[in-house]
Amino acid sequence: MGRTLSWVARIWVAVFVVVALVQVGAEWVGAEGVAQVTQWALMPVLAGALVAATRWPRGHLVTWTLVALGFSWLGDLVPSFVADDAAFLVMVGFFLLAQVAFVVAFAPDARRSVLHRRPVLLLPYAAVLVGMVGVCANGAGSLAIPVAVYGGCLTAMAVLSTGVGRMAGVGGAVFLISDGLIALDEFVPSFHLPQHDFWVMVTYVAAQALIAAAVVLRNMQQRRAPEPTARPVVSRHAMPDNVVLMVRAARTLSRPRVPVR
Numbered sequence: 001m002g003r004t005l006s007w008v009a010r011i012w013v014a015v016f017v018v019v020a021l022v023q024v025g026a027e028w029v030g031a032e033g034v035a036q037v038t039q040w041a042l043m044p045v046l047a048g049a050l051v052a053a054t055r056w057p058r059g060h061l062v063t064w065t066l067v068a069l070g071f072s073w074l075g076d077l078v079p080s081f082v083a084d085d086a087a088f089l090v091m092v093g094f095f096l097l098a099q100v101a102f103v104v105a106f107a108p109d110a111r112r113s114v115l116h117r118r119p120v121l122l123l124p125y126a127a128v129l130v131g132m133v134g135v136c137a138n139g140a141g142s143l144a145i146p147v148a149v150y151g152g153c154l155t156a157m158a159v160l161s162t163g164v165g166r167m168a169g170v171g172g173a174v175f176l177i178s179d180g181l182i183a184l185d186e187f188v189p190s191f192h193l194p195q196h197d198f199w200v201m202v203t204y205v206a207a208q209a210l211i212a213a214a215v216v217l218r219n220m221q222q223r224r225a226p227e228p229t230a231r232p233v234v235s236r237h238a239m240p241d242n243v244v245l246m247v248r249a250a251r252t253l254s255r256p257r258v259p260v261r
Helices: 007-029 032-053 059-081 084-112 119-161 166-187 196-223 242-254
Strands: none
Touching: 007 032, 007 196, 032 059, 032 196, 059 084, 059 196, 084 119, 084 166, 119 166, 166 196
């Protein structure tokens, strides 16, 4: 794909890679200030790369993916400016909107997804959803129903992402893992993952990047110039056009007439 990207798109991609590496590196070493600022920058830069790498008119898939990236950015940004007791709910609210936007983006390709082509593969997704909601239900308390709703939207996104392509399907599955780690850390007291924030951000960045790359590939396929068609075969007995008829008529009129005796 890199060979087909414009130089502007390559710059955006390079900036995203740098910001992502700085962000996850900051999470690893515990540099909270750097990690926070770079997290705010991730989704705008990825959206810029997506815009630069796609052609106009971008269509339904690219447009709604950009909407999803916008809500994801708000989920990264806004919780930092609200009270701590409301920050988690604000984050979940914006990411719920992001998942809905992804579902809308991927829905037209539902017949290409495992939902129609390989329904047996729905079982692992269902198992993850039921298991995650079941494990988190006690700790979630009054938030059990919102957690189940969010989990359902997240799982639907992951399933439908398989219709965009294999890369998008992997991105959807990784997104499921990333948000699953957040839920376990929030609602299961016994859960402890070393460098938890690092693994959440690594999976989150990878998921969003894989989905965006798959959307770019799909856009390239849809906008590819059609193959040249063969020249029409002209029949030997084709009717002459009007110009030919006029020339023949002029020649006939210009011939000298033989007087009749």
